Amino acid sequence: MKPAAYVLLDFSAMQHNFSVVRQHAPQAKIIAVIKGNGYGHGLLRVAESLPKADAFAVARVDEGIRLRKAGVTKKIIVLEGFTFEDELSALINFQLDVLVHSPHQIAFLLRREEKKQLSVWLKLDTGMNRLGFKIAEFTQAYADLMRCPVLKKPINLMTHLASADDKNDPKTQAQIRLFTDTIGSLPGERSIANSAGILGWQDAITDWVRPGVMLYGISPFADVTAQQLNLKPVMSLHSRLIAVKRIAKHETVGYAGSWVAPYDTVLGVISIGYADGYPRTAKSGTPVLVNGQRVALIGRVSMDMITVDLQSQPHAKPGDPVVLWGENLPVEEIALLSQTIPYTLVCGITQRVRQFDSSWLT
Ligand SMILES: *Cc1c(COP(=O)(O)O)cnc(C)c1O
Numbered sequence: 001m002k003p004a005a006y007v008l009l010d011f012s013a014m015q016h017n018f019s020v021v022r023q024h025a026p027q028a029k030i031i032a033v034i035k036g037n038g039y040g041h042g043l044l045r046v047a048e049s050l051p052k053a054d055a056f057a058v059a060r061v062d063e064g065i066r067l068r069k070a071g072v073t074k075k076i077i078v079l080e081g082f083t084f085e086d087e088l089s090a091l092i093n094f095q096l097d098v099l100v101h102s103p104h105q106i107a108f109l110l111r112r113e114e115k116k117q118l119s120v121w122l123k124l125d126t127g128m129n130r131l132g133f134k135i136a137e138f139t140q141a142y143a144d145l146m147r148c149p150v151l152k153k154p155i156n157l158m159t160h161l162a163s164a165d166d167k168n169d170p171k172t173q174a175q176i177r178l179f180t181d182t183i184g185s186l187p188g189e190r191s192i193a194n195s196a197g198i199l200g201w202q203d204a205i206t207d208w209v210r211p212g213v214m215l216y217g218i219s220p221f222a223d224v225t226a227q228q229l230n231l232k233p234v235m236s237l238h239s240r241l242i243a244v245k246r247i248a249k250h251e252t253v254g255y256a257g258s259w260v261a262p263y264d265t266v267l268g269v270i271s272i273g274y275a276d277g278y279p280r281t282a283k284s285g286t287p288v289l290v291n292g293q294r295v296a297l298i299g300r301v302s303m304d305m306i307t308v309d310l311q312s313q314p315h316a317k318p319g320d321p322v323v324l325w326g327e328n329l330p331v332e333e334i335a336l337l338s339q340t341i342p343y344t345l346v347c348g349i350t351q352r353v354r355q356f357d358s359s360w361l362t
Helices: 011-024 035-039 043-048 061-069 085-093 103-111 135-146 171-183 195-200 331-337 342-347
Strands: 006-009 029-033 055-058 075-078 097-100 120-123 156-158 235-247 265-270 287-290 293-298 306-309 321-325 354-357
Touching: 011 029, 011 195, 035 043, 035 342, 043 061, 055 061, 061 075, 061 085, 085 097, 085 103, 097 103, 103 135, 120 135, 135 171, 265 287, 287 306, 321 331, 331 342
Parallel strands: 006 354, 029 055, 055 075, 075 097, 097 120, 120 156
Antiparallel strands: 006 235, 235 265, 235 321, 265 306, 287 293, 287 321, 293 306
């Protein structure tokens, strides 16, 4: 029995997207960012389908442990580092690279007596103002880390760009310059660029690049499509029509009657809703593919269902296939019409939605 709502994942598209990273950064080593359950695509599945990645990055220690327990032997960088002592011990035991961004962490590291156990990235805050040492704190932090026996040397250096998705924002160049000037000629490898940095800012490409969203075939820029960047979507979200009925002009549809039929039409009911991760904020008019053709969402998104205007497909019938996003309907477009970003949509697919590797179906 086929589930009503399901996700298909095209990992050959992911490998293609990885090759696009390679084209933009031919000399750099590639850290595939797979935090957030691989941006909703499945942590282990994504790791397995990127054999050419030089390293993986996750946000949290437990994500890194899951990868190690599944047999991943590559370098794994934990972007939030650790907060508690037991997490530091886990980083050492599972040989996960630690990100150091606060004096709180340095105090723990200085007390560890094991020698050369941990690879380290020192995070510099060049303007994102989230994690990282301020420029004025950097020299001290670096000197402290040099005194930690537990850390392998040299110390690697990282910063994160706050506005790289806006090609006109001068902040990005300023962040890159501040990073470069602050670290000078210190030994250790450097990493600056996320997807937007890789695709939009040549100077952000250093020893290691950190692509996330582009691996999943999503454009990091609001004004450039994935297709224009030669990226292919990995995830598609599918369902089916479950009812088709006529409604008369002036009838209202759904909760609060927010959509009033401007003409006699045919209404389609689709088995997908916010309990699957389809955004409740999607506006009337948001496109949905029914039998491969675009129709408009009408009325409110419910927990398990949405309604569409089938005036262009009056002969559509229950069971007909529906695509909510995927090929020919970019998730970026749905995000824009839902006042969100595509990251939240792919990350937000819920547990009840079964996920299939599209190559199993062919
Ligand atoms: C999430 C993240 C990335 C990847 O960002 P994308 O915009 O998805 O490419 C890179 N570096 C850090 C520190 C991150 O948190």
